[in-house]
Amino acid sequence: MTTTPAAPAANAPAPARSGRKFNFQDYALVAVIAILIIVGGILEGSSFVSKDNFFNVLRQGSIVGVLAIGMTFVIATAGIDLSVGSMVAACGVAGGLLVDSGDLMFIVAALAFGIALGAINGAAISYGKVVPFIATLAMLLIARGLALWMSDKTPISLFSLDSVRWFGTGEILTIPSSLVVFLVVAAIGWVLLNRTPYGRYVVAVGGNPEAARIAGVKVQRILFSVYVLSGLCAGIAAVLLCGRLASASPVSGNLYELDAIAAVVIGGTSLAGGRATIVGTVLGVITFALVFNLLTLMNLAVEIQQVTKGGIILAAVLLQRRSS
Amino acid sequence: MTTTPAAPAANAPAPARSGRKFNFQDYALVAVIAILIIVGGILEGSSFVSKDNFFNVLRQGSIVGVLAIGMTFVIATAGIDLSVGSMVAACGVAGGLLVDSGDLMFIVAALAFGIALGAINGAAISYGKVVPFIATLAMLLIARGLALWMSDKTPISLFSLDSVRWFGTGEILTIPSSLVVFLVVAAIGWVLLNRTPYGRYVVAVGGNPEAARIAGVKVQRILFSVYVLSGLCAGIAAVLLCGRLASASPVSGNLYELDAIAAVVIGGTSLAGGRATIVGTVLGVITFALVFNLLTLMNLAVEIQQVTKGGIILAAVLLQRRSS
Amino acid sequence: ACGGSDNKSDTASTPTATASASTDEAAVQGASDVKVAFSAPAADHGWLKALSDNAKAKAKELGIDMKVSDSATTSAEQADQIETLIQDKPDVLVVLPNEGEPLTPVAQKAMDQGIQVINIDREFSAASAYHTLIAGDNYGIGVQAGNFFADQLKCKGNVAEIQGIAGISVTEQRSQGFADQIKKRCNGGIKIVAQQPADFAPDKGLTVMENILQKNKDIQAVYTHDDDMGEGVAAAIENAGLQDKIWMTGAGGSKAVMNKIKEGSEWKATFLYNPAMSADAVYLASLLGQKKGLPGFAAPDIPSKIILSATTVTKDNVDQYMSLGF
């Protein structure tokens, strides 16, 4: 094989570009988290910096966290799913209708309902070619309406479902079970995204759908699937939430979509599609949960909390920019 | 602003090449609106199909409508402004603080505050390079926090401000004044977008920022400006809303951003940027206002309303697809 | 500014001395030793703000260093906040839950850990999840309103009902009480021709009412679930120039609305739902933390339920209640 003299020039800047798995943005978020912990430690001492509280933070983050994993896939395709919050409520209520059939049926019903709603989103977007924003906005309304209607506008008590409640409040080797679920979902999400052909297709569809189609990727099928995935995650989140509250409330999950999207985006996944990181999403979820926890501990008035939270988000992202 | 006779004249050449300007999507929305009116007429008769009610619908739509005009520019650059709802509340309260200084000061303060908040958004996004979603999400929190803080969480009565109230409740030649304001804003927006270099630049930045920069467009300045514009529109919307309520409430404007974005997107402006239509936005606003009005008139239970609203949105967009 | 904290070491060392003092003072004196935590949904609305403020003011008055969390906008968030609060092991936890049902488990958890829970307003679904409930009477508001409408309209006419947030107990109870009472009193004489939620938001109240007025020109009165939201409804009525034809009522008891009732306007009444109940709750917490009963009560323990009556405030008695307005 002849190597032409021109060849070496092609890779000149290459080395700098390689080790990009754990990228700058991730590092920056780790820094943000570290700063939050230090500041929190100074301001609030051991009520903030303690194993107990950290588990508490992580357990709190796990519900939005599960949604954010599904959302990462959706956003990787340059889509968006505004309906996850409402779907959480609808899935919980759907399971709650079967409260007398026991724990397993609750879980099956919640997940199945999530998959079904997600499939409607997916069908409208991939086959119906409706813009994701509009399709999932419609689903936001529909799922909330269904939740209210199925529950007759009253929370359903799940006090009798011990296993479901365990998901919200139990522990595995001192680790909160909802955190374990979140980590498992995140791990599966990571493998799916980074180690399977499916994950490559998702990113490819988001990055350049036409190029993906040319390469033989079934673009519509991939688009459809990510919304189903997001619906499934809503079902899982519903189980965690209902377990935590021991009831299925039709008004729960409100605005979770914003939290989930924000966590995904701050983690470094691009809303324009084509770039996705599960590690970043997990860090994003932790960042938001920490900020929320810290502000609660500091006991600031709600308006000051809001301004501070907004300021921290801006600062965190600006810090990311700086470092990358 | 003087209306020169040149205005209609310059419009003239359009018909010759109109194929592109008033596109299929717009026609489809006109069809959707027609269907809504027919269905509404059948179901609700003259309480729906009446000049009074149509003016009512349009007056109600005008607040979100003004926001949607600003949002059209933002989305044309492939951005998004989640903060408009909160900014409306903050602008109203900012004006309300000056309630004793009279109508003019109220209006000046509301608009100035909107411009200021918009400028913060714009600076963070264009110069700080923060993703619009995150920057305006932060502003959503900050503006709401400011509104609560400045108002001490209590609505401020604006009963004494007759001119401000006129914007909400007055009429010009039997046309509700807030509708007139909306139409004027829309007309200015249309001219700006379609007939001035600025509008071209906005769409160019959304379509291909790199190509726009190479062609000499000052990309950052344009990005900055659209958020200022959106902030200004929030200020105008605040004047209309406060005028109607005769008070400035810190909790008002909640979720207006979703309504505004939905109206823009259903109107045919692409969330990916590079394509924008003011006519579509106006039609989108009217569509949503009609749906809401009809559902309220029908006095359906809230859960059924939500499901129906979601269904109508989906159907409307699917109809658009079909016809284009 | 309050004596309680000055005497802190005294009271702690000589508990018998306080017992001989008047019960009320005794409560105040020992209060600063009681660790109280307070949780309520985000105080971004007039009534909730008043509720939080009253609790904080009372705590200050009693010299209690009270941990407060009042920024949750969802039940799950509030559950999280309560989890955070009980990590501090307070003696008493005062909670106004966003929703009763979903927050019962955390309250139960607190009780199980030996933290006494005082439940404000929205009742937990298990009696074991709280020591004492102090609440306004949402169903009672509906009933009072039903009575007021029945009297004013002489059991004949069309009314509209502007509700709060669909699917939460406050809304459902205020609605149910009203429906039940007018049915009972008038048996169909009063018709609810429109019934729509407006999420406790004035701007939504305005829009919803405007639409309702388009169709229902023959409404005589409007029953609204909240004073703040009602202001939007009132604006719709005034904007349509119907303030002489349609009257309305609120709920809660804000100063602004009481003033309007006094002036004479479309506002005819509001139904007290007194946010001072949180102050009472904090006071009860201070007693509970010291294991004392209610002064003047024979029972040695705090009652398990205190339901405040839903007083009807009209032009006739508004002056009497003005000071309670928020």
Place this chain on the structure above:
Amino acid sequence: MSNDAPLLEVRGITKQYPGVRALKGVDFDVRAGEVHCLLGPNGAGKSTLIKCVSGVVAPTEGEILVEGQLLPVGEPSESMARGVGTIYQELDLVEDLRVAESIFLGHEPRRFGLMDRSKMKAETRALLERLGHADIGADMFVRSLRPAAQQIVSIARALSRDVKLLIMDEPSAILDDGEVEVLFGVVRRLAADGVGVIYISHRLDEIKRIGDRVTVLSDGRTVATGLPADTPRGELVEKMVGRRVDQLYPDRAKGSDDVVLDVRGVSHAPRVKECSFEVRAGEVVGIGGLVGAGRTELLRLVYGLDRPDTGEVYLDGKKLPSGRPDVAIDRGIGLAPEDRKSQGLLLGWSLSKNVSLSDLRRFTTGGWISLKAEREATGEKLRELNTVPDDPDRITRELSGGNQQKVVLARWLLRDCRVLLLDEPTRGVDVGAKAEIYRLIAELSARGIAVVVVSSEMEELMGLSTRILIMREGELVAELAGESATEVELLSHAVAPTDTDVVLEETR
């Protein structure tokens, strides 16, 4: 399959785009083991034809047979399954993926349901080595590669499947001579193994080096088919353009004495090092060099798109602020970027809007754009360039590659520039249009405009330039007079001294 049945047979294909009939009944065939060249002017329908075969677009009428069997249309995965591998004209990679992932997208080797990444990487390395580019790392992101390297990845991708028919749509447009030679080696070997190849190019000299047969397409029809590859160049050109192109290059620009553009010691690590040069009014300065020498980056620095680490640019003796292309334009500089698709054009816009973007103020009175004046002026410029179509309301995306290039040029014709920077202005442009662009450059310089042309075609530089600058690894290493320069001379400066002999040997 018997040897005489063609590998590919296209029968009566037509393709109707909204408003355009791109193919008007084309018959075409490829035999196993041959390299069939497809020629034709811009917009002839070459890309459309091969897209029908590869399944990217569905033909309106007609049928396609592969090995005698009907091919389902409009489904890329079907075509690939039947052994059709395609290298498209426009880069078609997902830039967000890594090299190995791009190459195996859609047919990843798997193990236990997961991607077998080590196998993928090993095969990627083998493929890239075969193409002479062992230097492209399997783990690099496609986005981080130069266009030429991306093209190599595209080629590797087509070869990563078992192809029976390999389609190449202008693969050489952004490769340098050495890379093209390696590619030809690979193609020859594949053909020897019985693979049929369709080869599209505007570089006519390549035809006889690689091709067996030639088909000429023009305006959606086959105008000649089955020509031998050694058909004289003039004849091919005549068939394509419908006329003789006697003189490709107009008279050489003379230039004057007044320096318009003065670039002083501009550096931008690591691609541009201390470059200084002057351009005089009425002069055409060519910049040559190998692909990746840093020419594009140099133009970007002059234009103000990037900020130099050191150095200044003077226009008419006045310093240009760095990082301000808008100021550069105001002062009279224009740039036609190398990658028109991603940098030059808004593909969704009409031609008119694309042409006028840098000079909107001309049509604006009282803040109001006169659409009529805009359309007239831009239409005129498009016609001057013989753009097809020249309707200013057409959407740019729908134009063929060469015509899109003309739209970019029209923008700077509209604006009266003092200095024009043209980065590979004739890339992907047919001979006829090339001649027009050369004529245009000559006209502009005759009007006193200073023109800088970056090109990878040495012949073009020699034919056009008053002076030729040679860039190597970020430095300007030589200046030659356009009239007297020879290809060997240019090349010897362009490659590093130690490699000179090798290159001269290989390119002959």
